[in-house]
Amino acid sequence: MADSSTTPIFELNRRTAVPALIGEHEDFLIVSGLAGTSKDMASLTGDAAHLYAMAGAMGAAAGMGLGLALAQPDRRVLAITGDGELLMNVGTLATIAVLDPANLSILCVDNGHYGETGYQKSHTSFGVDLERIAIGAGFKMSCTIERKNQLARGAAMLRQSNGACFVLLRVSPGEPPAVKRLLEPAAARVRFRTALLGRA
Amino acid sequence: MQASDKSTATGWQHDVYAVLRAHDVTQFSYVPDAGHIILIDLCIADPDVHAIALTTEEEGVALAAGANLGDARAVLLMQSSGVGNCINFLSLIKGGKFPFLTLVSMRGEFGEGNPWQIPMGQAVRPVLEAMGVICMEVSEPDDAVPAVEAAATMVYKAGSAVAVLLTQKLLGAKAF
Numbered sequence: 001m002a003d004s005s006t007t008p009i010f011e012l013n014r015r016t017a018v019p020a021l022i023g024e025h026e027d028f029l030i031v032s033g034l035a036g037t038s039k040d041m042a043s044l045t046g047d048a049a050h051l052y053a054m055a056g057a058m059g060a061a062a063g064m065g066l067g068l069a070l071a072q073p074d075r076r077v078l079a080i081t082g083d084g085e086l087l088m089n090v091g092t093l094a095t096i097a098v099l100d101p102a103n104l105s106i107l108c109v110d111n112g113h114y115g116e117t118g119y120q121k122s123h124t125s126f127g128v129d130l131e132r133i134a135i136g137a138g139f140k141m142s143c144t145i146e147r148k149n150q151l152a153r154g155a156a157m158l159r160q161s162n163g164a165c166f167v168l169l170r171v172s173p174g175e176p177p178a179v180k181r182l183l184e185p186a187a188a189r190v191r192f193r194t195a196l197l198g199r200a
Numbered sequence: 201m202q203a204s205d206k207s208t209a210t211g212w213q214h215d216v217y218a219v220l221r222a223h224d225v226t227q228f229s230y231v232p233d234a235g236h237i238i239l240i241d242l243c244i245a246d247p248d249v250h251a252i253a254l255t256t257e258e259e260g261v262a263l264a265a266g267a268n269l270g271d272a273r274a275v276l277l278m279q280s281s282g283v284g285n286c287i288n289f290l291s292l293i294k295g296g297k298f299p300f301l302t303l304v305s306m307r308g309e310f311g312e313g314n315p316w317q318i319p320m321g322q323a324v325r326p327v328l329e330a331m332g333v334i335c336m337e338v339s340e341p342d343d344a345v346p347a348v349e350a351a352a353t354m355v356y357k358a359g360s361a362v363a364v365l366l367t368q369k370l371l372g373a374k375a376f
Binding site for chain 1: 226227250252253254255256258259260261262263264265266267268269270271272274288289291292295296297298
């Protein structure tokens with residue numbers, strides 16, 4: 001069957017839109033899922049200690065963000081994930097929405113593809129709408145950002161503090177920044193805890 | 201099981217909850233299961249802890265890792281079938297050397313009448329051990345509290361990953 005879909009025009013790319021949405025990254029404790037969003041965040045933060053960036057355990061970012069948010073209610077937690085990573089364990093959105101922690105923000109960078117494995121199209125390229133799934137899961141605050149003039153609204157939502165929020169950022173399927181980062185998961189755990197708690 | 205002996209036969213579950221609270225566990229995640237019904241009800245009723253209903257067990261693995269990053273302690277309550285759902289997420293625990301405690305209510309072993317439960321029930325220990333999780337079996341009510349106490353110490357003091365397997369000898373095999 002011929003592909004009758006038209007190629008959407010993307011106004012945003014992740015290299016500029018992710019930093020624009022997050023702003024002062026030091027305000028967040030950050031968990032990022034494999035693989036593109038971990039590169040986005042390692043680039044944005046300079047691979048800083050308040051980032052736990054995964055390169056495996058696909059689907060774990062949102063659930064890990066929930067555990068961290070419940071443990072640190074006075075800190076704002078950002079779980080940043082891609083469309084493929086989130087789809088791997090999309091039920092976590094339901095788990096989070098039921099708890100509705102005031103300090104947890106989910107940012108999904110949706111490029112419609114599995115970038116790490118050769119840019120095969122993900123379900124979102126075929127019409128699956130992750131913001132609608134989040135709304136259906138019970139998120140009371142959500143938005144889809146696909147235009148430059150929407151970035152300020154998304155940035156504000158990531159920083160609100162009266163419930164869990166879900167921000168879907170739709171971007172062109174371009175490469176995340178190439179950046180060296182700590183790939184040893186136990187060392188990253190010790191680094192994160194030491195920075196946050198003053199001890200490993 | 202007779203109704204008359206139910207309270208004494210399950211009294212250990214109240215004591216296990218007290219042990220977990222004494223170890224300052226504040227994140228109780230679970231997929232509903234008859235074997236954990238008392239622990240689940242206790243954590244839901246406790247205003248000092250988070251009771252986290254999961255859609256699938258591996259969420260509880262990720263949750264435990266996130267809790268540790270934020271200096272909280274978590275426990276995952278699941279049935280043996282859920283162990284299979286956790287395997288790849290245990291990469292996070294093993295690779296990151298995260299402390300991890302799970303209490304597993306066993307099916308598919310002693311006296312099981314449902315053939316669907318047998319494969320995963322029999323695979324629980326080899327699967328967990330392959331991913332670096334230490335397994336401790338409990339078959340007698342008197343052993344439950346010491347086992348959970350020992351496991352909690354190994355997890356929260358020594359940073360280990362431990363599964364306490366609550367066997368069907370302890371819980372009783374579900375009638376089929």
